[in-house]
Amino acid sequence: MTYGAIAQMPVLWADDAWMTLAVIRTREMQSIANGYPQSLVHYLRWLRQETQHGFTLVLNDEPTLCTIAKVSLVADADGLRLLTGCKGSSALKPCFLCQNVLNGHDKVQNHVHISCCDVHACHLQTQDNLIQIQRHLETLLSRKEREEAEKLLGWHLHALSASILVQEDLRNWIPLSSLRYDPMHCFLANGIVPQELGLWYNALLDKTSCDxxxxxxxxxxxxxxxxxPTLDINKIFTQKRWQKERDFxxxxxxxxxxxxxxxxxxxxxxxxxxxxxxxxxxxxxxLLALICCWTDAKRSGNLQVKSIEMIRLQKVHLDKFVLFFQSCVGQLLSAMPCRHGLAKTLMLQPLSNARVSRLLVVNTRFFRPNKQ
Known part of the structure; x- marks a missing residue:
């Protein structure tokens, strides 16, 4: 399912602000070669054609002509992997937003490990570089050589070729920089918060007399x-939800x-x-300070300030995590994108639903008729 919203709307954190744009069965998607990236390309081309001359919204009881200047895509890590052709954690280069972030190697010149805390050490990926990667992979005729190169470079050739990232007519409308991680999954849904709550509970059992x-x-x-209350305290705080050496x-x-x-x-x-x-x-x-900053950003207007604050709080949290849970650093990193990717993608989507993808219409232009 694909949902859409207009970025200028003031309540993007609410479910009602997101409209259903497209629905397709997973079984049908899987029956098509590169069905996930191709379906998004076809839909965006249709959307651009349908709205090229603008569309009308009634705002404050007045007809308003709107045009779409740019689109952003919001999805969890698996969704972005399916829609772009990025191989993710199975590759040496796991982050689709960075050129020099490595997974498992930390002594390669001009590259950094995924656990690097310095956001500025990560080099942005570019669409021109992706096209070069695509062309290089196309020159490899041997399947074994191509698969090995895909693993090293972090991109699956056929999915990348079918994705929005290398389509000449879409690359400026939905650029690479507008693909954004869904932090609800990075933080809350099998993400950092449940993992760290589990680690905290392990320490509680080992170091105190509490349970x-x-x-x-x-x-x-x-x-x-x-x-x-929407939460059942007696249901949440039970042995079933809290187990030793397990996430919350x-x-x-x-x-x-x-x-x-x-x-x-x-x-x-x-x-x-x-x-x-x-x-x-x-x-x-x-971690709580970081989560509060994120949730506050969804309802405040100054996203640039909040983004800078989130970068600072992420560094504070990760530094403390590495210092006191060194043996579990791999668990934290497996639950989140590289720090650069997450720091650059502050999201505003609703919390309650986990959805495959969301299209955020940004830089929308509004034109209202002059009153006579």
Missing amino acids: IDTVRRYVLQCWTASKE RGDASEALSVLPLMVAFSCEVILPDFPAMLPHCECLTA
């Missing part, structure tokens, strides 16, 4: 929902609600009696 029953009693006795097993909404409660529990209950938990609690607190 999940202690946490549940604290939440029930010390906290009251400010509105009609709640969904995205539950992870978002549980994180601040665990930070409060750490500060009010754990740290006074178990100071050895301080590093773990500081790391969790840094």
Whole structure:
């Protein structure tokens, strides 16, 4: 399913701001060679043709002529991989936004490891470079040689050739820089927050006399929902959701609600009696600050300032994580794109639904008729 919204609309974080644009069965998509990237190309070409002379919206009871100057694509890592031909973590170069980020090697000249904290050390990928990669792969006639080159370069030839990234008529309308990660998956849905909550809980069991029953009693006795609760506390804080050496097993909404409660529990209950938990609690607190910045950005108007702040908070959090959970750094990195990719893609999509792709119509021009 593909959804769309206009970037200038003030409530992009709400589900109602996104319109259903296209629907196709997965079975039908898989029956077509390179069905995912090709379907997006065909749809965008149709959309551009249909709107080339503008379309009308009624805003404040007035007809308004709108034109689409540029489009952004929002999807999770798997969606972007399917739609672009990027091989992701299975390749030496896992990030489609960067030229010099490596997965598993850290001593290659002019390249950096995916765990690099310096965003400025990552070099932006360009569409011209992608075309050169495509042409190079096309010269390799041997299937074995081509597959090995695809693994090293990070791109699947046939999917890349069918994708929007190398289409001459679309590359300026939806450029590479407008493809954006969905941070809901990076952070909340099987992402960083559930993983770090699981690591924090492991430390809680190892270093304190508390367990999940202690946490549940604290939440029930010390906290009251400010509105009609949508979360069942007795269901969330159970052995089924919290297991030793496992991630927190709640969904995205539950992870978002549980994180601040665990930070409060750490500060009010754990740290006074178990100071050895301080590093773990500081790391969790840094993660909460990052998540709060992200959620606040979805409702505030100054995205540029929030983006800069998110980059700073990501560095603070990752530095603390690497310092205190060194043996688990690989888990964190597997849950998120490279830091450069995530830092450059602050998203505004709703939290509640995980969708294959979203088209964000940006730089829309509005024209209103002069009143007589």
